[in-house]
Structure formats: C-alpha cells, structure tokens
Amino acid sequence: MQIYLPIAEVSVNAFLLLGLGGMVGVLSGMFGVGGGFLMTPLLFFIGIPPAVAVATEANQIVASSFSGVLAHLKRRTVDLKMGTVLLIGGLVGAAVGVQIFNALKAIGQVDLLVRLSYVVFLGIIGGLMFIESLNAIRKSRAGRAAPIRKKHTWVHNLPFKMKFRTSGLYISVIPPLLVGLLVGILAAIMGVGGGFIMVPAMIYLLGMPTKVVVGTSLFQIIFVTAFTTMLHATTNFTVDVVLAVLLLVGGVIGAQVGTRLGARLKAEQLRILLAILVLAVCGKLALDLLLQPAELYSLGAAAGH
C-alpha cells in the first residue's frame, strides 16, 4: 500500500515502513539504543530526503525510547539521578550540535561529516565492545566469574562527587556531564539518539552496572531527541509526522518485544551481538566512502536559501 508523505513529498510503501520500524524497535528494546544509527541510513536508502529522515527519526526515537523506558521503570532498572545529570549535558550538546550541523550544511559537507562520524564512532566502539565481551565470555567459559569493573581510575579523583544509589556509584558529576554533552552533539549531527555511544561510555567510563545502563540511557534519549525534534520542526520544518507514525507503530511494538528478549539474554551475549551489529553498519558506511560511487554528482537544496 503506497502512502504519500506530506513533508517528505514522496510516496512509499506503508508496510515497508512498518516493517523497518518493527525491526529497529526490537533492537532498540534489546540494547537500549534508539536504533537511529540503523534507521537513518535505511531511510536514506528508501528515498526519504536526508533532512527529513534525520528530523523524523528523532521524533520516532522519542516513541520507541518512551515505550522502552516504561518497561525498564517497572523493573526498576533506571537510574533517574544519573539520567538527569546526563540529560543536562545532552541538552547543551544538542544545541551546540545543531549549530555545527547548520554551518556544515551551508558548505555542503554535512553528508561527509555524518558518514565519517558514523565510521569513526561505530568502528571504535564496536571494536572495543567486541574484544571486551569476547574476553568476558571466554573467562566465564573457563569457570571464573566475569571481572568486576570497579577499578579506581582518574574518574574517581575528580571533584563534585555525588551518590548514585541505583547504580551503586559515588563519583564526580563531571564525567557524566561530559558524556551527555558529547552524546548530545552527536545526536544532533548524526540524527540518532546516541545510545550506541552512551551505553559503552556508561559501562566502561562511568563503571555503571550493565542492568541499569539500558534503562538510564533510554531515559536520557527521550528528552534529548524530543528537544532535537522541536529544533528541527521549528527551524527546518522537516519533521514528517505521517512517516514518524508509521515508523513508531512498528517501533513501539518492536521495542516491547526487544525488551523482553533482552531480559532473557546474558549481558555478555547482549554486548557481543550489539558489537557485531555496530561493526556491520560501520563496514557498510566505510565501503560507501572508499569505493567509487556510481553517480559522482548529487542534488541538494541550494545553500543560502
């Protein structure tokens, strides 16, 4: 069934969108990532204009994250205090990110920036997670317990310490603020929630327990993407609500399924799956940059209009 999208001004198959939403929703619930890093490139691929894809994706992530976070709240796996600290950084970061985005759009390099950011961040994070979880699985197979990540690092020597009871942490607020800021910038530039960066940062940098990481990151993502949606809707008029509804109907159902699937898998298995996924997307994007494109020319909205 073809459906015409009022803002994107293209006609697409409604079931294709529902399916994409559902698939990405499952991943969102399982891993606590918004799924934007998969959905945004997929939307480009089916012919949605990039500006609309990025803005609408932010709106859709709000829905799937909200659905996901409710499930996590019931299981008490959301650190609201940590989430709020991350959120403060995130909102500042999103505002900065939109400025960078607009500046690069004016000189026609936003596409390159988005792709390069994807390749670099997905590559580093995917690689680290893959190695780490492989080691953890090997160690647990050898009969030993997984290592407890409560090492005393430079993170613990910073001022403004705060107690995060749900996470069982007593650390400075500076690292979470910086993590939030970085994720906010990337969220605005890459059209993603930023969960795929935040989840590993929370585990490895802040030392949060894996079970609260997913819920807390979803909590932060809701507000940052809501803020981004409003920025796009009021400045670029690129949020397509029909597209968003189709994606989120599939997405919210998928997220519920994903959350339940995620609860059944072991933390190490969950991480290695996410790592493989991240590396696959990274590889695809890297190839696009390295191989000669079939069409060297591209059309874009005129700059300065």
Add this chain to the structure above:
Amino acid sequence: MLRCAIIIWLTALPALAEEVVAGLSQSRISISTNFDGSEILIFGAVKRQDPIVEDPPLEVLITVEGPSRPISVRRKEKRFGIWINTDAVEVDRAPTFYAVATSGPWAEVIKDTEDLRHKISTLRAIRSVGATIRGSQDFTDALVRIRANSDLYQTNIGSVSLSEQTLFNTSIRLPANLTEGDYRARFFLTRGGRVIDTHEKIIAVQKVGLERFLYRLAHDQPIIYGLMSLAIAIAAGWGASAAFRFLRN
C-alpha cells in the same frame, strides 16, 4: 537581413491560419494520502480555415513544466582516499518536473533557433529560467540525468500521435514525488521546424485533506506541529507499553 525577415514573414503567413485548441483530462491533480503518481491525457485539435497543406508536414510539441526551485549540484572527488563533495554549482532555478513530448524525431519537429527562442528542450528549459549557471556543462547534464532517472525529466520523442494533421493526443506520467504548485502545459504547432502557433494551459497540483492540513500546520504553526508530533510519539510509546501489559495479564 530585411529580406530574410520578409521571407520568414511570408512563409509564416499561411501558417498563421492554423491554431491549437487543446484540452486536458484533468486541470487539477490532488495529492491525497494514497497518491502514487498520476497520468494526464493531453489532447487537442488544429483549427483552420484553409485546406490542409501537405508539405512541410504539421508537427506537435507538448511540454509540461513544474514549479521551479533553486538547487545545488555537487560533484564528488577522491581526496585522502575517500570520496567527498568538492565542487558545487548553484542552479538558480530548475523546474522540479519537466516533460516534453513530440510527434516526430526532434530534428524534424523543431529548429534549434526556435528551440532556443521558446525554451522547449529540457536543457534549454533549465538554462532559461535562471540564466546564470556558473561552472561547467557537466553539472547541468548531471542534474538532467539524475532527474531523468527518477522520471522527473522526460523526453518522449514521437509519443504524440497526430491523425489527419488535425487531431493529436499524448499522455504524460506524473511520478509520485511531485512538488505542489501550478504546472504549465505548453503546446507548439510547427511546420518545417518553425513554430506557427502556441497555447498554454495550467494544471494545478495541490495537496488535499490530511496532507494539506499537516503541511500547512508544519509551516504556519511549527511549535504546535512539533508538540503534536511529540505527543503522538509519547502516546504511542505509552499505548504500546500498556497494550503489552494488558496482553500479558
């Protein structure tokens, strides 16, 4: 020069007696939620007082042109091992849709000078409106190529069927990704490559119903539109969560 003008005037004189009378299957195209393109039938007749002249034969050209928009065309080059956008050309105004249909081979239907004057072929139609394309021809060619691949620019040679030098018809396929606005249909009658009569009609392409409401809201009341989008997202997220809880109990 004067002699030349007189000859043109003299040869054009008998032809002036021929006029286009044209019609469209629809003068309004509504973009609704299930819009996936449309086909318009364009037809017409030649009105004349004098008997039909057999040589040179009568030919018909029909163009349909969408609203023009500025666009930038960018070219990728390999730098530091990766393909990045390097050069860009701004086309001040290029039609968002352009179709041209003829009743015969291009060279027989119209002379190059007449094409230049009336801006009929796709490349001419692009140049005409903005008139200032900085940079090379490659960029304009690329623009036409990319749009032709998505059916936005069409050149249908010989697709106008002309019977008895009097009745003609053709159909033009409008793709789903149409831009809203007034589409101009132009009709050209030619003999020996020279335009003897022209005619114009307007096709209004408009969003209707929900499409129109959302589009207007997004542009006129962006804050309300944004909040509405968020409210829908939150409601859907909560709804799905509640539905699953209900299903499990």
